[in-house]
Amino acid sequence: MATPVYDALAEHHRRLHRLGHLGAIAGWDQAAHMPPKGNEARAAAMAELATLLHRLRTDPSLPERLAQAEQEPLSDAQRANLREMRRDHRLATALPDALVERAAIAAARSEHAWRAQRRANDWAGFLPNLHEVVAIAREQAARLADRSGLSRFDALLDLYEPGMTAAELDRVFGDLRQWLPATIERVLARQADRRPPLEPVGPFPLDAQRRVCEQAMRLLGFDFDAGRLDVSTHPFCGGVPEDVRLTTRFDERDFLGSLLSTIHETGHARYQQNLPRDWLGQPAAQARSMAIHESQSLAFEMQLAAHPGFIARLAPLLAEAFGAQPAFEPANLQRLLTRVKPGKIRVDADEVTYPAHVIVRVEIERALIEGEIEADDIPALWDAKMMELLGVDTRGDYRDGPMQDIHWASGTFGYFACYSLGAMYAAQWFAAMRRDHPDLDTRLAGGDFAPVFDWLHERIWRQASFWPTDELARRASGEALNPAHFKAHLEARYLA
C-alpha cells in the first residue's frame, strides 16, 4: 500500500540524520582533537548547523504532513515512528527561537564563568548567572507546560525522559529515600569489620592503560570496526550509531577511574552500535530515553564490571599491563570495585550512595522550577539534605557542593533523575535476565558474557524507540520500573 506522505517524512528525517552526522563528528573532534585556535570557527560552524537543523525540524509544512501521514495505511512500526516524529516536531516548535537563543547565550556565559568561579568556591559570583538561567528555565518550563498540559517540572523531565513525572519520581525515589540512610550505615558498619582493600601501586603508564581499556571494550563486545577510543577532558560517547566515538581520560596515578569510565561509556556505545540498522536516521530508531541509555552504561559499569566473572577476566589483563601485584588479585579487585564511601562528589560516588546525590538534586531543582524556592536558598537546602541522606558536612563548600556539576550552571534542570532511574532499570534488567537464564551467574563466572549481550540486544537495543518507555520495560522484564530490584541488588551485593 502506498504511503507517500509518510515516505517523504522518513526521507526528511534521514536528511536530518545525515546532516547531524557531520555535527556529531565535528563535536567529537572539538573535544578530542581540535587545537585551541580552532575554537571560534568551530563554534560558528556548529551554530550554523544548529540553525539549519532547527529550520528543517520546524518546517511549516510538517504539521499538515504529519496529520496526512496518520491517514495512510501504516505498519505498527511506521506508526510508532510517526509518533516519535510528532514528538520531535513538538519539541522543536515548543519554544520560540528568541527564547532558545537567549537560553543558549545565558548558558554559555554562565558555564564559562562557572569554570573559574567553581575553582574559587565563589558562590556569590555564580549566583547572578544562576538566577538568570533559572529564570530562563522557568520560562521554558512554563511554555512547554502550556503546550503539553504537564506541570512545569514534568515538562522539563519529559525533555530527557518521555513520560516521566514528578509523581512517578515520588513513587520510585520515595521508598528509596527512607531506606537509604540506614542501609548506607549498615554497609559501612559491615565494611568497617573487614580489612580494607589493598590500593594498586602506580604509576600506571598511559599506553598500558589504553591497552587495558581497549581490551575491556573488546571483552564487552565493542566493535572497533565501527568506532574508536580517544582521549578528551570529559569522557563521553559520541559520533553516530554507524561510527561510535567513545572518549576517556587517563591519570598516571589511577587506572581504575579511566577503566570504569570506559566500561560505562562502552555500555552507551553498544546501545548505539546496535540500534536497528534498517531504521537508522528515523526517530523510532533512536535510543529510547536518557534513563534507558544510563541503564545500559550502568548495566556494564555496575552490574557487569563488578561481577566476579568479569573481574576474573580483568585481573590477568591488569597484571600483564602493569606488572603483577597483590592488589590485582580478584578478591581484592572485588573489594575495590564495591567499596562504599559517602562523599561530597556525585561523579566519584559508589552505587550505594549515588542515589542520595541524585535525590538531593532532584528535590532542589523541582522546588526551584516550581517557584517554591529561589537560587539563594540552595546552599542551606543542600547542606541539610546532604547531612540527612549521607551524613556528609558540606557547609561552606560550594565548589564540591551545589557548584560541582555543569548541569545547573548551564541551565539544565530535570536531567539528574535519569542517572538513578538508569541504575534502577539496570538492576531490573539483570533480575529479569536471571529469571530468563537461571544459570546466568555460572555462565558469567565462566567468562561467558554472551547471555547479557544477547538479552540486552533483543530486549533493549533493537527495540530502540518503538515502544513508550513503560511498555519497553514491560516487554523486556514483565513490569514497569520497579525500584525493588535495585534495593535487592544492593542488599545481595553489599549485605548478603
Place this chain on the structure above:
Amino acid sequence: MATPVYDALAEHHRRLHRLGHLGAIAGWDQAAHMPPKGNEARAAAMAELATLLHRLRTDPSLPERLAQAEQEPLSDAQRANLREMRRDHRLATALPDALVERAAIAAARSEHAWRAQRRANDWAGFLPNLHEVVAIAREQAARLADRSGLSRFDALLDLYEPGMTAAELDRVFGDLRQWLPATIERVLARQADRRPPLEPVGPFPLDAQRRVCEQAMRLLGFDFDAGRLDVSTHPFCGGVPEDVRLTTRFDERDFLGSLLSTIHETGHARYQQNLPRDWLGQPAAQARSMAIHESQSLAFEMQLAAHPGFIARLAPLLAEAFGAQPAFEPANLQRLLTRVKPGKIRVDADEVTYPAHVIVRVEIERALIEGEIEADDIPALWDAKMMELLGVDTRGDYRDGPMQDIHWASGTFGYFACYSLGAMYAAQWFAAMRRDHPDLDTRLAGGDFAPVFDWLHERIWRQASFWPTDELARRASGEALNPAHFKAHLEARYLA
C-alpha cells in the same frame, strides 16, 4: 556608504564557509581516523552536505544580487571579492546537476576499479572506464567552453588555474621541453663523476619520525595551536584556515619520504594559516589557485628544504632522533636531497626530472580533451614521450605508466600542469627574494628563515585572491610567470 546587497552576499559566503568547515573536518576524519564500517554513513552525510552547498551556491536570486552589488560603492577589496563571488557562481552553475551527478558516479566507479586494476597492470580492464570518464570530461569541457568562450582544454585548466590557457602553457613549457632532456643528461653525467650519497641505515622508529616531522614543521613556522599532524594513506593538507589538518604517512624503512612530504604539506599549511583573517569565509580570502598553492609547498620542499641552511638545522635533529650516522652529515644529506634519477613515477621524481612527467601528461590530456586522440592511443604516446623526454622505457608497464595517477582514473583532466607551474613560481619567488634581500643565503645559512616567511606572508599569503594570478605575480616579483627563473635555479643547484 551603505552596501546592503554586497553585505548580504558576504554573509551568504560566510555561511558557505561555516558549513564547508564541517565537511572539511569530516573529510579529514574520513582519511585519518574513521573506522571502516563508518564509510557508508559518512559518504551519505558528505553527499547531503554537497547537495546543500550546491543549492546555496546556485540560488536563483544570486545573478540579480551580484549585478545589484556591482552598483554599490565598493572598495577595491570588496570589488575583488565580488569578482571572485561571480567566479564561484559561474563555476557552480556551469554544469547541469545531472551531468555533475553522472560525473561523480562514473569517477567513483572508475577510481574504485582502478585501485585493483592498477595493481594487476590491467590496462584493458581500465580502458572502458577511462573511455567513459573521458567522454564525460569532454562534455563538461564543452559546456564550460560554451559558457566562458574558452577552448575546451582551457575551460578545464581554468577550473584549477584561473586564467591559464594552453597557449600560455606552450609559452612556459615550450622552452623547458627543448632544454630539459639535454639538461638531465648533463646533470646525470656530473653526478656520475661523484661518489653517490650514503644511504641512511634504518629502521627508523615511527615515534622518532613523527618527532622529527613535528620539529621540521616548527622550524617552518607551522602553528600547532591552529592545526595538527596526523597519519593517512595519502598525505594532504586539509581542514580550514583556522584549523589546518595536515597528514603524512610513515614507513619504518625510509624517513625521508615522510619528512619531505610533511615539509611539502607544511608549505600548503602556512599559506592556509596565513590567509587574511578579517576576510575569512569570503571568496577573495581563499588561496589564489592550485599553481600558487603548489608554489608554496614547493618553496618549502624544493627551495628551502634542500638549502644548506635548512639542512644544517635538520642534521642534528636526525642524529638525535635516529642516532648519529655518517649519512646524516650535512654534506651527505645535501647530496641525498639533490639526487637526480630519471624514473617512471611522477610522485617519486626529483625536481629536475619532474617537469618531464608533467609535460608528458599535459600533452596527452590536452589532445584527449580536444578530441585529437582517444584513450586507446595513450600507451603508445606515453611510451614515446617518456623515452623522448626522460630516456625511460615504459613499454608494457601500465601500472607505473599511464595508470599510476588517480587523476585520470577519477576524471580529473587539466590539473597536472599546476605542479610544474608551482615549481616555476617557487623559483621565481626565491629569485625575487634574493633581489629584495641580497643577504638571503647568508641569513638562511645562519638558520634564520624569517626573511622567507615574511616575504611569502606579505607578497603571497595575505594577498589571497585579491588579485588575478598574473597581477599577484607581478606585484610579488615584478613580472608574470617567467620560466627562466626555474631554469636558472636548476642550473645553479645542479650544474654550477
